[in-house]
Amino acid sequence: xxxxxxxxxVVLLAxxxxxxxxxxxxxxxxxxxxxxxxxxxxxxxxxxxxxxALDTALRAGHAALEEGRPALDAxxxxxxxxxxxxxxxxxxxxxxxxxxxxxxxxxxxxxxxGLAGASAGTMHVRHPIQLARAVMEHSPHVLLTxxxxxxxxxxxxxxxxxNTFFHTERRRRSLDAVxxxxxxxxxxxxxxxxxxxxxxxxGAVALDQSGHLAAGTSTGGMTNKRWGRxxxxxxIGAGTYADDATCGVSATGHGEYxxxxxxxxxxxxxxxxxxxxxxxxxxxxxxxTLTNAGGTGGVIVLDAQxxxxxxxxxxxxxxxxxxxxxxxxxxxxxxx
Amino acid sequence: xxxxxxxxxVVLLAxxxxxxxxxxxxxxxxxxxxxxxxxxxxxxxxxxxxxxALDTALRAGHAALEEGRPALDAxxxxxxxxxxxxxxxxxxxxxxxxxxxxxxxxxxxxxxxGLAGASAGTMHVRHPIQLARAVMEHSPHVLLTxxxxxxxxxxxxxxxxxNTFFHTERRRRSLDAVxxxxxxxxxxxxxxxxxxxxxxxxGAVALDQSGHLAAGTSTGGMTNKRWGRxxxxxxIGAGTYADDATCGVSATGHGEYxxxxxxxxxxxxxxxxxxxxxxxxxxxxxxxTLTNAGGTGGVIVLDAQxxxxxxxxxxxxxxxxxxxxxxxxxxxxxxx
Numbered sequence: 001x002x003x004x005x006x007x008x009x010v011v012l013l014a015x016x017x018x019x020x021x022x023x024x025x026x027x028x029x030x031x032x033x034x035x036x037x038x039x040x041x042x043x044x045x046x047x048x049x050x051x052x053a054l055d056t057a058l059r060a061g062h063a064a065l066e067e068g069r070p071a072l073d074a075x076x077x078x079x080x081x082x083x084x085x086x087x088x089x090x091x092x093x094x095x096x097x098x099x100x101x102x103x104x105x106x107x108x109x110x111x112x113x114g115l116a117g118a119s120a121g122t123m124h125v126r127h128p129i130q131l132a133r134a135v136m137e138h139s140p141h142v143l144l145t146x147x148x149x150x151x152x153x154x155x156x157x158x159x160x161x162x163n164t165f166f167h168t169e170r171r172r173r174s175l176d177a178v179x180x181x182x183x184x185x186x187x188x189x190x191x192x193x194x195x196x197x198x199x200x201x202x203g204a205v206a207l208d209q210s211g212h213l214a215a216g217t218s219t220g221g222m223t224n225k226r227w228g229r230x231x232x233x234x235x236i237g238a239g240t241y242a243d244d245a246t247c248g249v250s251a252t253g254h255g256e257y258x259x260x261x262x263x264x265x266x267x268x269x270x271x272x273x274x275x276x277x278x279x280x281x282x283x284x285x286x287x288x289t290l291t292n293a294g295g296t297g298g299v300i301v302l303d304a305q306x307x308x309x310x311x312x313x314x315x316x317x318x319x320x321x322x323x324x325x326x327x328x329x330x331x332x333x334x335x336x
Numbered sequence: 337x338x339x340x341x342x343x344x345x346v347v348l349l350a351x352x353x354x355x356x357x358x359x360x361x362x363x364x365x366x367x368x369x370x371x372x373x374x375x376x377x378x379x380x381x382x383x384x385x386x387x388x389a390l391d392t393a394l395r396a397g398h399a400a401l402e403e404g405r406p407a408l409d410a411x412x413x414x415x416x417x418x419x420x421x422x423x424x425x426x427x428x429x430x431x432x433x434x435x436x437x438x439x440x441x442x443x444x445x446x447x448x449x450g451l452a453g454a455s456a457g458t459m460h461v462r463h464p465i466q467l468a469r470a471v472m473e474h475s476p477h478v479l480l481t482x483x484x485x486x487x488x489x490x491x492x493x494x495x496x497x498x499n500t501f502f503h504t505e506r507r508r509r510s511l512d513a514v515x516x517x518x519x520x521x522x523x524x525x526x527x528x529x530x531x532x533x534x535x536x537x538x539g540a541v542a543l544d545q546s547g548h549l550a551a552g553t554s555t556g557g558m559t560n561k562r563w564g565r566x567x568x569x570x571x572i573g574a575g576t577y578a579d580d581a582t583c584g585v586s587a588t589g590h591g592e593y594x595x596x597x598x599x600x601x602x603x604x605x606x607x608x609x610x611x612x613x614x615x616x617x618x619x620x621x622x623x624x625t626l627t628n629a630g631g632t633g634g635v636i637v638l639d640a641q642x643x644x645x646x647x648x649x650x651x652x653x654x655x656x657x658x659x660x661x662x663x664x665x666x667x668x669x670x671x672x
Contacts, residue, residue: 041472139563140529141592142596143595144454145565148564150561150563227480228485229477236596238573255478256477259478260478262443262572262573265601273605273609300612
């Protein structure tokens, strides 16, 4: 009986803190990939450019929310900025597949309706996040792939670009380096990719004035990917998930682990079934579930009360959020 | 205090039933699709052929288990039988896409390791379930797609077949009927497909002598699919999931709902986080979560104690299971 009373007290004391709504809630959170991000390997110029890009992305989404537009609009507005910036592995800065092409994957989910859209393996859609949204809103499907997805994009009048539009010298050098190493080694195409090949991807989670959540993710995938490999970014429940009643989540990391573990959905499931906050659930899923499985990466998480979390188990993750009043926070490293 | 004692009694009384291991546990369960399956629209000849095919599939998997082979082997053995049988929407009997091709999706998951493999949109792999397993075992990836997946299949020495090998007259008539209706109607390509277009898919869940689970799913997808549409069958957590600690699941139905709701994973999550049995969790997820969302279909579920469930919210589902001693049960209709 004593123990019961003690537990009751713990619950009663913890509840107000867990349920408190922030005075100035976070309304938008973005990421630009996780990985070996330390002060030693980011030049001041690159750091400034990356911070500026995340700031621009956050303010673009915030502007949409300020106008009273839905969370989906904010997610798309933010991700478009990052897709257009060659610093990130999405849109223009997408990494090269083994055959020298850039192939994009993206997904989006509406937390108020449970609807979702995604595309995988497109080569000519300028803003893959727009395609994901069009799949959700203008097709009866969730996931379209490759040439078929591009045909749909054309029917929807989305902006196209030649694949060369997405090519950058920096990503070309990365591909060359991987393929050089591959030639020097066994030539075993089935070996585990280096961790850095797997990281990169952009994402956003937004909370609109009506209290609805949306989440989206966009990526060029993995450097030197072959065999039509698709990671977690276009997989609802793995790379992206949103449900007003639980959490909005966008992930970045070693996609195979995120698919097998259903990372985004698992965070929401813990919130739904264990009653954990999204903040606590995401910490457990990244620092215990993902880490114990040997996977690396991170997530951004937002709930309908504007509470945010950005856990990762890599050295760093490009990340930031903006509050309703417009206060921006941006961080890269593990000690920030 | 009285209420507490009452709850305690309920728990103590319910526990033995919930935890009881069947004397002759089910070691393998298969499905051949869900949908408008009623005695009125299945001829005695077709019914006999379908029952024989499920029986053969069950005995093929059972034989593997009897030899002490892993659950993965049983899943593949069972699904191969169904892929070879033109009655089912998988392998040879796969439905036609809008362009007149047959395109396969498949996935498999090992409940003992959490590893998984899948392929989407292949046109020339005779047994897509073998490809899914090869992706899991011989690539560092989970999901391969289209031509890339076929290149991998060839590198792995898997059996290939021209696309015409998979063509059947019956499926051709189905495609013709859908396209005729489409021409007569608005010609709106974005309209919701008829329910029957979405049903079909085969799957298996097995429990081996070491107590490990595996689950697999294989399909031709949706009749008249376009834009590279991919459903839930190759999506880990949607169409397929296996975890020794919770449940093995294979799904069939309107794939878009299964992806958005993460049906297979949700059953396992309820088992893990709410402590529900796989049987109870699957009943709730099909008859409440899926049904309330407006989706149709079903799942087969097996846990490591050999307890089975096969819930569906359609008129019928081709399904069957076999116990360790070799007792086969096959059923089609809702009243069986």
